[in-house]
Amino acid sequence: MTHFGIGMSTAVTAVPDTLKLAVQADRGGLDLITVSDHPYYADRLDAYAEIGVLLGKTERISGLVSVTNLPTRPAAMLARTITSLSALTGGRIVLGMGVGGLWDDIARLGFTKLTPGQAVRAFEEGIRLVKLLGGGGEPVTFDGEFYQVTALEPAAEPVPPVWTGSVGPKSLAVTGRVADGWMPGRAADWLSERYRTSRPVIDKAAVDAGRDPAEIATVYNLPGRITAEPLAKTRAEDGRWIGGSPAQWIEELTGAVLEHGAAGFVLFGPGGSTPDEVAVARWAGEIVPAVREAVAK
Numbered sequence: 001m002t003h004f005g006i007g008m009s010t011a012v013t014a015v016p017d018t019l020k021l022a023v024q025a026d027r028g029g030l031d032l033i034t035v036s037d038h039p040y041y042a043d044r045l046d047a048y049a050e051i052g053v054l055l056g057k058t059e060r061i062s063g064l065v066s067v068t069n070l071p072t073r074p075a076a077m078l079a080r081t082i083t084s085l086s087a088l089t090g091g092r093i094v095l096g097m098g099v100g101g102l103w104d105d106i107a108r109l110g111f112t113k114l115t116p117g118q119a120v121r122a123f124e125e126g127i128r129l130v131k132l133l134g135g136g137g138e139p140v141t142f143d144g145e146f147y148q149v150t151a152l153e154p155a156a157e158p159v160p161p162v163w164t165g166s167v168g169p170k171s172l173a174v175t176g177r178v179a180d181g182w183m184p185g186r187a188a189d190w191l192s193e194r195y196r197t198s199r200p201v202i203d204k205a206a207v208d209a210g211r212d213p214a215e216i217a218t219v220y221n222l223p224g225r226i227t228a229e230p231l232a233k234t235r236a237e238d239g240r241w242i243g244g245s246p247a248q249w250i251e252e253l254t255g256a257v258l259e260h261g262a263a264g265f266v267l268f269g270p271g272g273s274t275p276d277e278v279a280v281a282r283w284a285g286e287i288v289p290a291v292r293e294a295v296a297k
Helices: 012-027 047-057 075-089 103-108 116-132 169-178 193-208 246-260 277-296
Strands: 003-007 032-035 062-065 093-098 140-143 148-152 162-164 217-223 264-268
Touching: 003 012, 003 217, 003 277, 012 032, 012 047, 012 277, 032 047, 032 264, 047 062, 047 075, 062 075, 075 093, 075 116, 093 116, 116 140, 116 162, 116 169, 162 169, 169 193, 246 277, 264 277
Parallel strands: 003 032, 003 264, 032 062, 062 093, 093 162, 217 264
Antiparallel strands: 140 148
């Protein structure tokens, strides 16, 4: 399955528009709405409060926190949150996981600042523990470097797919070992140097762990303009995707799926902004159905 979604605003001041856009995306047949997780900013909504309300307002679309700020959300509690949301929505949730990047801000919330090496080890432990705490089974005792639980009963609800936002080689290797999907950082796409150098690290780690790399999806955050008329160039001088007409988007995304194995795309506006209603209407009504049809052939 190829996933098509949109990135949502987390701004407190944008709440009415955000609620309306989520319903538009759901009714338009899109697969995914995503929000970012920066709990140290007072002018932004809590990511899991927001995604819970958005899923409650919609019927078919899935939600993703891209990516969960793991240092501020202890793994055992995150497991309870995500399995609860899955139970409440009929499985309409994906778990996005991140190492944590803005450590000075994380520390202001009262959480211990970790070194880069510690953060990656905590990231892998966190994913492993969350996966143990869903799907039923025997009570879990976990004695890790960063997380410990004792005789904790797993939720009956399975843990949803885990997608990461890994950037560095060590966290990319974690993705290969334990995750189900990867969203390249800084809106890098399938033609970028970041993808070309990062994806092989994931694949090697997967093989070394006895996994099939093909089972780890790559889903792209993709900012760009959707224009009424074709653009002379759809990419900037540095190779970054700019956008273009619906036909240009359709050609580009179809190629990304068929030639580069892309598993999904989350639309953002230029510069990573939230797409407006017109862009979402074109995305859901023109571009996505045509790409789905071309891929199905």
